[in-house]
Amino acid sequence: MSDDHGLVEMEPTPGEKLAAIFKQREVRVATAWGVLVTAIFFVIGGWIYPSWMPTAMSTDMKSIERLIVIFTWISAPVCGIVLGFSIYTFLHRHKGDTPPADGPGFRTNSLVVGLWVIVSSALCLVAVVYGLIEMNSASAATAEHKKNAMVVEVTGSQWAWSFNYPEQGVQSHELMLPINRPVEFKIISVDVNHSFWPVQLGVKVDANRLQTTVIDTTPNKLGDIDVKCAELCGLYHAYMETSGKVMSADDFNTWVTAHQGGHTA
Amino acid sequence: MTTLDHHASVRPVPNPSKSLITKLNMGTGLVVGVIFALATYYGLGGDSAGVFENYNRTLLATMFMWSIGFMVGIGAFIGPFRWLVGKDLTDEEQLYLAGDGQGIKRYFKYCTDHKVVGIQYMVGVMALLGVGGTMAMMIRTNLIQPGSKFVGPTIYNSLVGLHGITMIIAMIIVVTGPFGNFIMPIMIGAADMAFPRLNALSWWVLFTAIPVLCSAWFLGGIPTGWTAYAPLSIQAGPGMNAFIATIIIFAVSTAVAGANITATVVAMRAKGMKWNRVPIFVVGATMSVALAIPAFPTFMVSMIMTGLDRSYATTFFDANLGGSGWLYAHLFWIMGHPEVYVILIPGVAVLMEIAPVFVRKPLFSYNAAIAGFAGITGLSILVWAHHMYMSGWMPMLNGPFMVTTEMISVPTGLIFLVILGTLWRGRPWMKLPMLGVYAFLWNFLIGGITGLYLSDVPADNYLHGSMYVTAHFHYTLMGAALTGALAGLAYWFPKMTGRMLNERAGYISFWLVQIGFQVLFLGMFIAGAEGQPRRVADYSVNFATSDLISSIGAYMIGLGMIVLLWAVIHSWRHGKIAPMNPWGSKTLEWTVPYPVPLVNFDTPPVVTSDPYGYGKAGN
Amino acid sequence: MSGKESTMTASKRALSAVVGVLLMVAVVGVVGFTLHSASADPHKKLYATKTAETIVVDGKTYPKATITMGVYADTAQAKEMGYNTINKKDYVQYGPSSHIVLPAHTYVTMTIHGYDGGEKLNAPFFGKVVGTVGGTMNVDGVDVTEIPADQVQHTFTIHSLPSSNRDPLFVNIPLQHVDEGDNGFLPTKDPGTNYKGHTMTFSFITGGAGEYVWNCEYPCGDGTYAKFGAAMSAYGYMSGKVSVA
Numbered sequence A: 001m002s003d004d005h006g007l008v009e010m011e012p013t014p015g016e017k018l019a020a021i022f023k024q025r026e027v028r029v030a031t032a033w034g035v036l037v038t039a040i041f042f043v044i045g046g047w048i049y050p051s052w053m054p055t056a057m058s059t060d061m062k063s064i065e066r067l068i069v070i071f072t073w074i075s076a077p078v079c080g081i082v083l084g085f086s087i088y089t090f091l092h093r094h095k096g097d098t099p100p101a102d103g104p105g106f107r108t109n110s111l112v113v114g115l116w117v118i119v120s121s122a123l124c125l126v127a128v129v130y131g132l133i134e135m136n137s138a139s140a141a142t143a144e145h146k147k148n149a150m151v152v153e154v155t156g157s158q159w160a161w162s163f164n165y166p167e168q169g170v171q172s173h174e175l176m177l178p179i180n181r182p183v184e185f186k187i188i189s190v191d192v193n194h195s196f197w198p199v200q201l202g203v204k205v206d207a208n209r210l211q212t213t214v215i216d217t218t219p220n221k222l223g224d225i226d227v228k229c230a231e232l233c234g235l236y237h238a239y240m241e242t243s244g245k246v247m248s249a250d251d252f253n254t255w256v257t258a259h260q261g262g263h264t265a
Numbered sequence B: 001m002t003t004l005d006h007h008a009s010v011r012p013v014p015n016p017s018k019s020l021i022t023k024l025n026m027g028t029g030l031v032v033g034v035i036f037a038l039a040t041y042y043g044l045g046g047d048s049a050g051v052f053e054n055y056n057r058t059l060l061a062t063m064f065m066w067s068i069g070f071m072v073g074i075g076a077f078i079g080p081f082r083w084l085v086g087k088d089l090t091d092e093e094q095l096y097l098a099g100d101g102q103g104i105k106r107y108f109k110y111c112t113d114h115k116v117v118g119i120q121y122m123v124g125v126m127a128l129l130g131v132g133g134t135m136a137m138m139i140r141t142n143l144i145q146p147g148s149k150f151v152g153p154t155i156y157n158s159l160v161g162l163h164g165i166t167m168i169i170a171m172i173i174v175v176t177g178p179f180g181n182f183i184m185p186i187m188i189g190a191a192d193m194a195f196p197r198l199n200a201l202s203w204w205v206l207f208t209a210i211p212v213l214c215s216a217w218f219l220g221g222i223p224t225g226w227t228a229y230a231p232l233s234i235q236a237g238p239g240m241n242a243f244i245a246t247i248i249i250f251a252v253s254t255a256v257a258g259a260n261i262t263a264t265v266v267a268m269r270a271k272g273m274k275w276n277r278v279p280i281f282v283v284g285a286t287m288s289v290a291l292a293i294p295a296f297p298t299f300m301v302s303m304i305m306t307g308l309d310r311s312y313a314t315t316f317f318d319a320n321l322g323g324s325g326w327l328y329a330h331l332f333w334i335m336g337h338p339e340v341y342v343i344l345i346p347g348v349a350v351l352m353e354i355a356p357v358f359v360r361k362p363l364f365s366y367n368a369a370i371a372g373f374a375g376i377t378g379l380s381i382l383v384w385a386h387h388m389y390m391s392g393w394m395p396m397l398n399g400p401f402m403v404t405t406e407m408i409s410v411p412t413g414l415i416f417l418v419i420l421g422t423l424w425r426g427r428p429w430m431k432l433p434m435l436g437v438y439a440f441l442w443n444f445l446i447g448g449i450t451g452l453y454l455s456d457v458p459a460d461n462y463l464h465g466s467m468y469v470t471a472h473f474h475y476t477l478m479g480a481a482l483t484g485a486l487a488g489l490a491y492w493f494p495k496m497t498g499r500m501l502n503e504r505a506g507y508i509s510f511w512l513v514q515i516g517f518q519v520l521f522l523g524m525f526i527a528g529a530e531g532q533p534r535r536v537a538d539y540s541v542n543f544a545t546s547d548l549i550s551s552i553g554a555y556m557i558g559l560g561m562i563v564l565l566w567a568v569i570h571s572w573r574h575g576k577i578a579p580m581n582p583w584g585s586k587t588l589e590w591t592v593p594y595p596v597p598l599v600n601f602d603t604p605p606v607v608t609s610d611p612y613g614y615g616k617a618g619n
Numbered sequence C: 001m002s003g004k005e006s007t008m009t010a011s012k013r014a015l016s017a018v019v020g021v022l023l024m025v026a027v028v029g030v031v032g033f034t035l036h037s038a039s040a041d042p043h044k045k046l047y048a049t050k051t052a053e054t055i056v057v058d059g060k061t062y063p064k065a066t067i068t069m070g071v072y073a074d075t076a077q078a079k080e081m082g083y084n085t086i087n088k089k090d091y092v093q094y095g096p097s098s099h100i101v102l103p104a105h106t107y108v109t110m111t112i113h114g115y116d117g118g119e120k121l122n123a124p125f126f127g128k129v130v131g132t133v134g135g136t137m138n139v140d141g142v143d144v145t146e147i148p149a150d151q152v153q154h155t156f157t158i159h160s161l162p163s164s165n166r167d168p169l170f171v172n173i174p175l176q177h178v179d180e181g182d183n184g185f186l187p188t189k190d191p192g193t194n195y196k197g198h199t200m201t202f203s204f205i206t207g208g209a210g211e212y213v214w215n216c217e218y219p220c221g222d223g224t225y226a227k228f229g230a231a232m233s234a235y236g237y238m239s240g241k242v243s244v245a
């Protein structure tokens, strides 16, 4: 970003120009700030989201956690650049009631602009490709699950969820699942839109009227699940929540037996 | 055409002091509007089933008739009517409409002076932000602890929806209304807007939408949030009609304003102001309204369809009868995503205008700025279905929409580059407007990065519909766009009021708002990551800490905004008299005195360079 | 641009700032107070009556309490049955209050008189009796575990938020509808309602103190989409609070 680069007699190569830019003291100090910021975001990014998010109880949720961490890492250098340079200029601010003297009059720097576009496109590409890969592996897993999945029919009604297990002939207001068995949710609404969100399983899809939506996952950890509604559905949307459990196969069978034939107490 | 001549020769030229237009003002508008509304309401049978056999029809008709009645009463149709009958307004009357020399009264009239319209918009926006902000305080008070103890679910849901739509409307006009009308024509060296009467029309039509929106409270509120998803909106009670009518009226206003601003910039620039010499604020504002022109009619259409479903039993959105809720979601987001950039771009453009002045350096890479705005504008119409990743509609298209969405990060990156490049190696003069630039850099960085997670389909599986989304879009709408607008207020206040904005109060407000903002939405990011859905009146105890943090931050913002409002009112009346060009800026609006003369410039300015010629080695 | 403001002394300005800010805070406060009072429950709370009895369930002893509610298809009938509740809109409603208070760790026996007709549930699951002691309820003296989804007049469904520190509580009671010709039918002036109705009795055990909600899952908001607007979406008619204290 040198304002006198036009005075150089022979056109230097972009590499030389870049090197010249990094020779400037200001650039180095700002870059140092940037590196510091990047490091902070990098370290924080590794644990902050996982520490907020609830226990992952499926591979889907695990990969969401990982993806968020990786995206935080990808954005750490972006924060570094933006904040590093902001901090530098902020520290060199002008105080007082009269405007400062004019600064250097450079109007652009095609090398910097070009580099900026290339780097931001590259980061964008990484994010896109990573996302597509994750989506792809999720749909590969879906194909795999189809074979041996347990079907759970989920009904959203204003303002409660109910679950039907056609294979077992059981209905319930709680979402009970055996561990390590793929499950396929078929979701429907009897009225307005809802969104089925078993939080710890890391999947979500709307419940629409007369349009069954399907999602699948495999619970792989024992524990409680919170089932919520993630689409505003009127008066008691906030209360359209219920609980669930991932249980051992034996416990699940016991639960099924206890609830077969309409006994839902 | 012979009849026209005939009429013209028969009638004497009216003396404007006796002309009807001198008798009409906001008061007559209110009276006629209320008469129209009452006549419609009771004429159609009031709250019994009545003539239309459907209360929704009665209410919608009443609301539209109020709006039309008000416009009749304030004299909006006199000009067109006189033109139709071949007796166009005389020069005297035109001059009267421009309000010159009428003091404070002209702010309550159908006034065509763009500076008056700008002030009207500014006061209107402040009122809307005040109402929306008050509702935000109510929302946060209800969420301060679990149990929904402050207001019940009905009022809470209405608060969220009406806060949302009030703020969205306010934010759409927050820059292009006051500054686009008052400042922009002067900035490009024009004497007025291209269509002064349309300018007055756009403001007063918007004005009529405000009571309609408020009436939602008295009709039972709205349960749908600002997105008004069908079929919930079809099920909703009478309050929903207020929402529908507001959007339809508002869409008319923005269409008129958008066409006017675009035409002004295209046709009225000063001699010598070539496209590459147009101030970046003008470019941004124009792109924003140009983007709004195709976007808002979609919203209007979706609301007309909702209104028809509700009052004429059509079935656009009723799946039971062959319609589809997804159709609504599409129409809504085809407007909705461009709309967030309609809000963002002017705010950013204000900051790009401010930065060179306070750093005393040229804007870094004008072309990159334009490429950034253009890229965002272009891509923003191709991304709407990222709001529908989890709707179940076409999961196979999630990939393509993810790609287009993430591509927006490249032009968005250019915006950062332009601002950082402008700051680089300068010594920023830390006045209030400049502080806004720094606040923007941080807030928009967070808003942008969190948007990256949301744009990613697998991550959205978790984050969609959670408080995380709410925190994200506040960082962009409030942290970026509103910060830009407030910086613009501090920057142009001297030109619009003739006085300096009280600095100390300005700083106190700035820090209260910005720190409160970080606290509020950090809390909300955590709540979202923990799994709290958005738009909930009540929540499980495990979110209590993050929600408490949020509410504390909200009160800080509330206080900060109140301090700002005090500063504005106080400085407007008692502030220090401003010099003509307090910031040493090079744009044209600083070359005119206060009060700005009716036609802005005594001699039309001639432009020979862009306004960024700061700097030692500048050209 | 520091320096003195033009037309006011510093102390006057400070006073103006303090007064102005306080005034605006007060305005927001007044709005809040208004909304808060507007959303207050129109009915008095309905408390369960504690009895001297104790009941043993699964080896544990609980004190017993009772509570009675009714469902009225219109205001006139509610009045005639002795429940003078506020109901400007003449919606179908549970009475005498929408906010019930139950003692904690108690065996609660609840009686609901239902006088309404009915068609079909949107979600058939809510025809089942859930969460009661023994999984049953008693309809006019007969124990049942469910009511066919097309013979329900309303449901009384208590639920709670998960992941709370409160004990879970989920109870679903479908109310047998009253059909012309069945032995619960004794017409009033309004053809939609009748005097005799059906009486549902059931018991459930409360956990520790906490706030819960109840609502009806039977679509009784006539004339609206999915019949869940009107009475169903207006707080306090077919929905309310349950406080366990």
Ligand code: HEM
Pocket: B133, B136, B137, B139, B140, B160, B161, B163, B164, B165, B167, B168, B171, B224, B225, B226, B227, B467, B470, B474, B477, B478, B482, B520, B533, B534, B535, B536, B554, B557, B558
């Ligand atoms: C004092 C400042 C503000 C506070 C405390 C605040 C707070 C909130 C809260 C708590 C919600 C509900 C969150 C949810 O459950 O989804 C919300 C929603 C919303 N806010 Fe704000 N907000 C503020 C300013 C703004 C501004 C300046 C805008 C500008 C556009 C805005 C636009 C919205 C929108 C569009 C919604 C969504 C409404 C809906 O879900 O339908 N807010 N706000």
Ligand SMILES: [Cu+2]
Pocket: A193, A194, A195, A229, A230, A231, A232, A233, A234, A237, A238, A240
């Ligand atoms: Cu919901």
Ligand SMILES: [Cu+2]
Pocket: B336, B337, B383, B384, B386, B387
């Ligand atoms: Cu979008």
Ligand SMILES: [Cu+2]
Pocket: C153, C154, C155, C216, C217, C218, C219, C220, C238
């Ligand atoms: Cu009911």
